[in-house]
Amino acid sequence: MAEQKVKAGLDGVIATETDISFLDVENEEIVIKGYDLIELAEKKNYLDLVHLLYEGSLPDQQGRLSIESDLKREYALPEHFFELFSKLPKETHAMDAMRTGISALAGYDPNIDDRSAAANKEKALKVLAKIPNIVANSYHTLQGDQPVAANPDLPYSSNFLYMITGKEPSNLEAETFDQLLMVYSEHEMPNSTFTARVIASTNSDIYGAMTGAIASLKGPLHGGANEAVMHMLLEGETVEGLTTLMHEKLRNKERIMGFGHRVYMKKMDPRAMLMKKALHKLAVEQGREDLYEMCERGEDIIREEKGLYPNLDYYAAPVYYLLNIPIPLYTPIFFAARVVGLGAHVIEQHDNNRLYRPRVHYTGPRGLHP
Ligand SMILES: CC(=O)SCCNC(=O)CCNC(=O)[C@H](O)C(C)(C)COP(=O)(O)OP(=O)(O)OC[C@H]1O[C@@H](n2cnc3c(N)ncnc32)[C@H](O)[C@@H]1OP(=O)(O)O
Ligand SMILES: O=C([O-])CC(=O)C(=O)O
Known part of the structure; x- marks a missing residue:
């Protein structure tokens, strides 16, 4: 086998062809099916994006109404589904509980x-509904x-927020949450996404691919960062407190x-810029300019100090x-929010599948005998 250079973390390696999305770093554009995600998030709503994908x-x-009513028909979970959660230890992380739930859907x-x-x-739309x-x-x-219980009179994203907080959101809260779902989509x-595609490439099912993706997303180097950001902001408490904490x-x-x-590293994530604006609006409305x-x-x-820029999770955390x-x-x-994107990737993978199975650069010993 010809010698190839190992790219740690597969940095910059092209893993597949796709017509779903592309990070155009030069032009600072997140391309989704030809559209700029930020423009979509400013002008359209989450279900428009679902339809687009x-x-x-x-x-x-x-x-849009038709996709919304299709989702509403599928809001309910199988009977006794919540017994599953009631049997988990109380300490179970919400990501692990969700992972159990998505995995369990397969059996139904x-x-x-x-x-x-x-x-x-x-299947992807069913997962999105549930x-x-x-x-x-x-x-x-x-x-x-x-x-x-779900409130079918509310639009999809407002209902999601309502089910979390138990309170009907104001217009600004509903708009902001919908935008949050869009930027994460x-x-x-x-x-x-790579995890989901690798799993799907064995011809495994979409629930398995999504379950694996949840495990990946939980890590603090990926999705788990948003929770860590909020803990840091709360620990900092004030501008002075955060300054001291960050220097420490x-x-x-x-x-x-x-x-x-x-991918961005030396540039600000365009989604973070949008969430920064959303944070400002919410902070002004709630008199929380101090947080902004x-x-x-x-x-x-x-x-x-480091020449690093915020990613989406930095400004999404205080918005949440x-x-x-x-x-x-x-x-x-x-x-x-990412279910919609992951579903599109699983469809694409299954449509034109080849098993992912890379090779290694072996650095261990040879010629040993037991
Ligand atoms: C929506 C999302 O999922 S976005 C990602 C959310 N994750 C985070 O916010 C976690 C914090 N950020 C990080 O850990 C990284 O920037 C990652 C994991 C997102 C990207 O990492 P990689 O591309 O693998 O870069 P890598 O880890 O090699 O870092 C390159 C250099 O920048 C430094 N660096 C990168 N991010 C950070 C950071 N958040 N804080 C301090 N230093 C950092 C590294 O220490 C390293 O420095 P070195 O070359 O002197 O050792
Ligand atoms: O693209 C990445 O590596 C992580 C990220 O920002 C996302 O999943 O939204």
Whole structure:
């Protein structure tokens, strides 16, 4: 085998062809099916994006309503599903509870072995319909609280937020949460999407691919960073407190959560810029400009000291916070928003499949005998 250079972490390696999305770093654009994600997030809503990824075009009003009513028909979970969560240890992390829920859905799918594009699309939309219920109510159950039933009169994303907080969101809260789902929806080939595609490439099913993706996303180098960011902001408490804390972390050579990105690294994540604006609006409405100022100061310190820029998780975390979302649900919501992108990747993988099976550069001993 010809000698190849190992790229640690597969940095820069092209893993597949796709027509779903692309990070155009030069032009600072996250391309989703030809559209700029940020422009979509400013002008359209989450279900438009779902339609774009599954039908290949942005919907008219009728198309959007039709996808919404299809989802609403599938909101309910199988009977006794919550007994599963009530039997888990109370300490179970919300990501692990959600992972159990998604994995369990497989057993209820009579067409589990149908990997056609049509069947996969149906399965992905079912997961999308049920995931607010799984995220919110696995959490409530583990907290010893009553589940919150879906309110079918609310739009999809408002209902998701309502099921988490138990309170109907204001217009600004609903708009912000919808935008949050959009910016998290799809992002080319992060570790979790790669994981899902690797699993799908064995011709395994979409539930397995998504279950694996959840495990990947839980890690603090990936989705788990948003929770860590909020703990850091709360520990900092004030602009001065955060300044001291960040300098201390830098002195101790700790990684600062919410900064840096494999693909952007020396540029600010465009999604973080949008969430920064959303944070400002919410902070002004709630008289929490102090939180905004603290985040901005943190951004300046890490740029000046390390030349690193915020990624999406840095500005999404305080947005979640002002939306009254419990911290353990930040990463599950990231995953819930990403279901739409992951589903599209599994469909694409199964449609044109070749098993992922790379090789290694062996550095161990040879010629030993027992
Ligand atoms: C929505 C998302 O999932 S975005 C990612 C969320 N994750 C985080 O916010 C976790 C914090 N960030 C990180 O750990 C990294 O920036 C990652 C994992 C996201 C990307 O990492 P990689 O591309 O593998 O870069 P790598 O880890 O090799 O870092 C390169 C250099 O930058 C430094 N660096 C990168 N990110 C950070 C950070 N957040 N804090 C401090 N230093 C950092 C590394 O220490 C390293 O320095 P060195 O060359 O002197 O050793
Ligand atoms: O792209 C990545 O590596 C991580 C990320 O920002 C995401 O999944 O949204």
